[in-house]
Amino acid sequence: MNYFKHKKITIIHRFVVFCMLNKKRRQNKHLRVKTHMNISLHELGEAAVEFAKAGGDSTLNYFKKSFELERKADQSPVTNADREAETVIREKIKKYFPDHGIIGEEYGKENEHSEVVWILDPIDGTKSFIHGIPFYTTLIGVLVQNKPEIGVIYAPALGEMVSAVTGGGCYLNGDPVKVRECTGLPEATLLTTDVTSFETYGVQDAMKELIAKTRLHRTWGDAYGHMMVATGRADIMIDAVLNIWDAAALMPIVTEAGGSYTDLYGNISIETGSALSCNKLIRNEILNIFDKNK
Numbered sequence: 001m002n003y004f005k006h007k008k009i010t011i012i013h014r015f016v017v018f019c020m021l022n023k024k025r026r027q028n029k030h031l032r033v034k035t036h037m038n039i040s041l042h043e044l045g046e047a048a049v050e051f052a053k054a055g056g057d058s059t060l061n062y063f064k065k066s067f068e069l070e071r072k073a074d075q076s077p078v079t080n081a082d083r084e085a086e087t088v089i090r091e092k093i094k095k096y097f098p099d100h101g102i103i104g105e106e107y108g109k110e111n112e113h114s115e116v117v118w119i120l121d122p123i124d125g126t127k128s129f130i131h132g133i134p135f136y137t138t139l140i141g142v143l144v145q146n147k148p149e150i151g152v153i154y155a156p157a158l159g160e161m162v163s164a165v166t167g168g169g170c171y172l173n174g175d176p177v178k179v180r181e182c183t184g185l186p187e188a189t190l191l192t193t194d195v196t197s198f199e200t201y202g203v204q205d206a207m208k209e210l211i212a213k214t215r216l217h218r219t220w221g222d223a224y225g226h227m228m229v230a231t232g233r234a235d236i237m238i239d240a241v242l243n244i245w246d247a248a249a250l251m252p253i254v255t256e257a258g259g260s261y262t263d264l265y266g267n268i269s270i271e272t273g274s275a276l277s278c279n280k281l282i283r284n285e286i287l288n289i290f291d292k293n294k
Helices: 011-021 039-060 081-094 126-129 204-213 222-230 250-256 283-292
Strands: 069-072 077-079 101-104 108-110 116-124 137-144 147-155 162-166 171-172 189-192 217-219 236-239 259-262 273-279
Touching: 011 189, 039 137, 039 147, 039 162, 039 250, 077 126, 081 101, 081 116, 081 137, 101 236, 116 126, 116 222, 126 171, 137 162, 137 222, 137 250, 147 171, 147 222, 162 236, 162 250, 171 250, 189 204, 189 222, 204 236, 222 236, 222 250, 222 259, 250 259, 250 273, 259 283, 273 283
Parallel strands: 101 116, 189 217, 189 236
Antiparallel strands: 069 077, 101 108, 116 137, 137 147, 147 162, 162 171, 236 273, 259 273
């Protein structure tokens, strides 16, 4: 079913009414979470896609157009498009799931100790957005009992929506996708976000070796790079540094696409501050490079 083609009522309205009027409906095979309407993980994933599209599409009002630009305390850029997109998503979460928690890049934490927590990055790749480059994305990750169970990466300027729910596979615009079966570094395409971060975070030697051993290196980075791996268009994506709102959506997407998502030293976590997405065939070879160059 294409959830973006409803003209009179959104899928959110439909499953809310369905849940309220059919409390005794047959249980499906997906994990069910304790909310005010006992919604399934699959249905929660549908909501995440809907919310990401709403937030991401709001950025198109400013992309390649006029917007307000400011600098945060850490000198990273932020625009009114970032803030508006997060507001759109937060309002939808609060309306339909008022008992859930939220952690967002722009507006911080609310009820973050809830059993279900939504992790938001309204514009991942703000520098790309500012310069009119369409590789920026809107990210939503959903944690259930602190475990990343749902991921959505939406590239509004490209019309690409990648989503995954634990146990349900990974999809690009509704079609199933898988990581590429690259069997060795000499045939691998390596992606990174910012080469200047290598030295800042002490991974310059490992990255120099990895670049030398791979077939091609490009900086199609940020979350879009991880999306490229999950959809079989690249083989390795390296982030030397990232926050939880950058990472929460990535783990379910890459793993459900049959890939491996860890930090640069093999830890399976969204909170250790770095990320490696790749297929499982080349993971150990990559991790060995980082381990010996610590």
